[in-house]
Amino acid sequence: MKKLIISLALLTGFAAIAQEKPKADSTKTQDIKEVVLTKQVFQKKADRFIYDVAASPVAKGNTAFGLLKETPLVSTTDDKTLRIAGKSNAIIYIDGRVTQMDAESLVIFLKNTPAENIQRIEVITMPGSEYKVESSDGIINIILKKKATNGLNGNMRMNNSQSYYNSSSAGLSLNYRKDKLGINSNFNISENIEEQYYLLRNGNSQATNQSEGRVTDPNKNIGGYLNIDYQFNDKNSLALTYNSRANRSYNSTVNLFNANTDLINNFTDYTWTRSKEDARSYNNSLNLNYELKTDSLGSKLNLNAAGLVYRRFQSSNNFTIASDENGNDYGKILKISQEQPQLIDNFSATADYIQKFKKDLTISVGGNFNNTKTDNDTKYKSFHYITNLEENEPNHFLYDENIFGAYLTVEKLFSPKFSGKVGTRYELTKSEGKSDNAQDINLRNIKRDYDKFLPYISMNYAINEQNNLSYAFSSRMKRPSFWELNPIKNILTEFNYIQNNPFVKASSVYSQELTYMYKSSYFLILSHRLVKDQITQVPLQGVIDGKNQLRYIRTNFGDNQQMNAMLGMQKSFFKGYLTSNFNIGVQRNINNGSLNQDPLTGEMFPVYENHKKSTSLLVQTNNNIQLDKNKTWFMGVNYFYMDKQQMELGELANLMSLDLSLKKIWNNWTFSLNMEDVLDTYTILIQDNQENGNYNYVDQNPYKGGFDFSIVYNFGNQKVKKVRNIDSADKEIKSRTK
Template sequence: MPYILRYLLSLLWVCTLFSSQAQKTNHIKGQTVGEDKQAIPYVSILLYRVKDGTLASTAASDSTGNFRFTNLKAGTYFIKVKSLTHQDTFSPHFRLEEHFDEYDLGKILLLQNNAYLAEVVVERKKQFIEQQQDKLVFNIENSTLADGNNGLELLSKIPGVAVDESGSLSIKGKSGATVMINGKITYLSADQLANLLRSTSSMDINKIEVMSNPNAKQDAAGSAGIINIVLKKGLKQGFNGSVSANAGAGRGAHLGGSLNLNYRTEKINVFGIYNQYFQNLEYYNSLTRYFYTDRGSDPDSYSQQENTIQPKLRSNNFRVGMDYSINSKQTIGFLINGGFGKYPKYEPTTNSLRNFNTDNLISASTTVTEGKERWRDMLYNFNYNLKLNDKGHELKLDLDFVDHYSKMDQQLNTAYHNVGPSTSLANSSRIGDIPSDNQVYVAKLDYTLPLPKEYKLEAGWKSSDVRTENDLHYDTLQNDQYVPDLGTSNHFIYKETIHAGYVNLSKSWHKFSTQLGIRGEYTRTRSHQITLNEQFERSYFKLFPAAFLTYTANDNHKVQTSYSYRVQRPSFWDLNPFRVYTDPFSYAEGNSNLNPAYEHSFELAYTYASKYVLTLNYAQRSNVVNGILGRDPLNPYITFERPENIGSFKNYGISFIAPTQLTSWWSATHFANYYRNEYELPQEDELIIRKGNTLSLNSQNSFKLPEGWSIELGGNYVSGLTVGISHIKSYGQVYSGIQKNLLNKKATLKLVVNDIFRTNNRRYETISPTIRLIGRSNPDSRTAILSFSYRFGGSQNATAQRATGSEDIKSRL
């Protein structure tokens, strides 16, 4: 790809040009360290003028204790360092001369304040929810509820996020959210992503970032926004780590454990993480289908289906990597992130078909479905970071290769009984071989240039190349022999190439700050239906603008408005027209004719006292992609689900976040969201309007008890949800946890109980011209988990993450 190389070289040349012409300004730097010579992160640094004692500027030390003041005038100054855990410290007076570029204060020694140490540990704990300019951050790591959950269960507890049975996610009522892990798209189908999240322990998650209006630096994919799951990575000096184990039960046994090792010096950081997850689950589902010839009259017939799903999740995940500082300006890193597991399912199902008017039995059957699913997921990353100066002028490069393989061996055996004398149905059997093989190559370059007068320029490029292949085979039993079912087997290859570039310009002045950005993406797709010898190719270019404007009146009042234009590309799985049978009477299939959906999204937020946030949002989407229901043309009692561009969508909403400190021992964070979804669905000669209002509530409460004990109590409630042609009725759950710090706070013992009252069930209704479907799902959500974790090596704990360039694609495989 020589043109990409030319682009990179040109960008480097422009970077150098900007750097050489940037004005020189005075700045001060230094580092805060403790009595053990280790860095003290996240302390306040105040810069005062000696002449009149006024405050000139403020800063905070970063994760390595370093801090900086920039754009200073000549004069005599001193600094004051404030920290809850250490005594206030003052520097000697020093003078900055005209045109003097840099003044290095060196290492500033902070003495520990033992009188407040016990209090500080609690006070420095991050709030569960933090509002940042372009995202909501949910700090999972220190929450009692983080233990005893997998990633999918954890997301269902995040305010404003909804998870359906297939693993698809929505944000504030908008479907089509993109999932990233450490800043990388996952490039997986909804089912594959659900398995990945089920196999990710909440103990391995640091925080979850929800971006309903991402800036232009982020991929345009994900019309509802982006959910970024940030995993833990140690920053302690020397050799350190943690080990944990958990055990419990729902309807079956739950076991898990993890090992986290880290070795860090000034030049090198080596880390490795391994976790294993074991779950025996059991779900109950009930489904009634009404079949219509004329939608304006009563149904002709209906079927009642009951089934039990008994999956057994076995997963292993690991991350190993190294960061090496070549010098003070250059760092390289390597990362291997992998996982493998299996998800076998045993699923007995009963189905009865009856005449609606007479209630006479037409047919009855019992089906046993066995699925043996297994997967392997590998990511290889190389990254390079060049700091062109100490003012934030830097260049970052990421190269990724993702290799994902999954396979489902499926068998459906159906026995018919209690059939009338005029009807004879033979027993049937179907076996399926359903593989998915995906490779992804990603190159990403990000450039940041601070400019004079509080301007900052960000620019970058990203290229991705995806290949996914599915060679599905079905065999059916005929005359006691399995023969190929050529009508449902299919071999499909899909390729997608995206080249994207972005530019962000931000500026702060007086009480205002703004960020304007635009992202351009060229997309080329090629699909090959080998079975039918059909090929399709499509290419298009789109611009995606984003804008943010913030006005800070004072410390108590801040207003922010934002806009973004985004795209929801069909998942690779949805574009594949092959069938996957869930039982003998229903199947799902893809649609190679799907078009992308585009969305305009607006938000207006008001923040009071830096913690209470009121947000208004509006979104309008065209070419909405949603599943529709239909009847098989060869057998009208078999239903199918297929994604289609069903029409347009509008979303109006208001949300409120209120963190509270009710007493010295009781803190809480509350979230309320009220929104309205409206769909316009053209069908034949009429326009169908589907609309509904939703109230979503979430509360997290933390109680600090004596002698190292603490309790957390939380819950969420959703009044109902309209999504396309479906309506989901109200659901919610209450969960609680208790923990005790042991061994001088190096160990923690926790007990967590999820869905205490077993109310997290799903009741739903789906309506199409010829089918009405009413269902109920009872998941294995009430669990009790006991966990123990032990941390060793070092006394200060911090976490960091390294984002790579490919997270945005994996959620679509």
């Protein structure tokens, strides 16, 4: 059930011009030397944008997450996920190494990290070959300030939010350094209830469906991490990192009132869908890192070994209840019970070596290995109260995947103005999925072996002190998440559900980007992105026994192209009292896909096709206003607008939100009040009309508006040097567990 709800919610970010949680690898490649004539808050280097927040007033009293939302090219639409100009999921790195946390833990970590600890933020829109393929949507690398003295410091944060329901969270972070030993830890807890309203309509000339109601999802979370880093000498370092997170979502409910109309016989059948779901998940990972510096130029060897254990246990009961047009209950008709456990075990290893030469030449080489095993022993049982008929459809799906990867990159500074970088990555994937009790013989053994070379090239030309021009081409690959491969149904109503698909294959992503920057404040980005065999969900509709059936099929759905032209500015005015980040752009979407068969059951449906194009305007601005001379009062005014646009599921109506904030800094305390979607304009509307007469309409209100109040207290020796963050070997696997 939740997979359908979540999938629809994520549609909001398909074309955000500057919006989204996640992973990269900056230590595997070093920035080649470039001429920086004057210190600028925002500037363009060879393969990344640099935002020097230590020199920006926006960092005062902010959190790392709040600062990222106000970073040029970066924003968020849901206060959970971060996006880079027109791309879906950004990968988060700290000091060039990926964090050890899953997506939700990472958000809490960023919301509990003071922005004053950050030196600069690097936005890499086109990752090179040294970055694993999952980073196709861009990388955000957070560089922390380096402080020298020993001691202990920490940060405590308390937060309370009021939207549809009240939610709260608290966190504690501690940093300790004594000579060669560094220890870094975090502990956080949170509790919230997510409420969403839905109006779903679909049908054709023979039959129609309408479902209206609410989804309520309570969550309790507890998590944390521990990093221990020991530097034996100037050349050798060893680090151990442990991350843990637990989530409990009990009594998650769906209450939908359904009207199913048979237009041929002019009869409407009214029912209620009421379901209850209990779920809990555990995510634990351990990473061991060894680093050896081989010379004084910065050459080094980096080795990682990691283990990941993920467990999710989910059970649900879905009832269809007879009703009349006034919503009166007349007894249960159907009960669908499901148990959907997901067990994931992963072992990963990486090796990376960087060789730097005196003549401004850097060569990087490395490889990785991943083995992942998933075990999904699903139970599905339906009981018809009228006929007393009981049906069982169990499915025990096992999946074993091995990934081998290797890369080579070469960077060269040809002159003080011109630099270039070329590279390639080779990926080999061997996987086998099988259902030992599947009714369909085609599901009993699904083997897939494929490999791919992924070239990369970038060039940067500093025309003069005020003008910079760069170009990059990148080829990547996107593998399906593990849950997408598990061939189960996620029920919303009796006639409306999502169907996962073990036959989904990896999609290919080809991107190119031309960037011009003027005075380190104004920029123009022209980009093109082609996704072949795009992974998405497609609504198949058909009339069976007078009832319109709607199945959201997870599949590869043809090709998708995005073309963007974006103008941006990051600049301070009135002696720093106003800092403004403004982006305006045009995005062109071209979809090209069709489907008429359920890949699991083989059933044929009227063809669903999307060969439509759209051109959309996108606007986003973040403004930070200093209200007093002592720099203790600040006000934030943030706004984004996304024009209607065509996606795989249909036309997404325009989205808009205005957010306001007020902040007070008092000694080591920071008090913040944030007001989101103050105009109550953020609602998701999707509509599609097919030539064959089928139509589909989704109205979703996530209740984004509300108030958020937080108190932060910094204590201890603020000069503590941060622990060395380690690049986990299992980073690309974690992003596929959700």
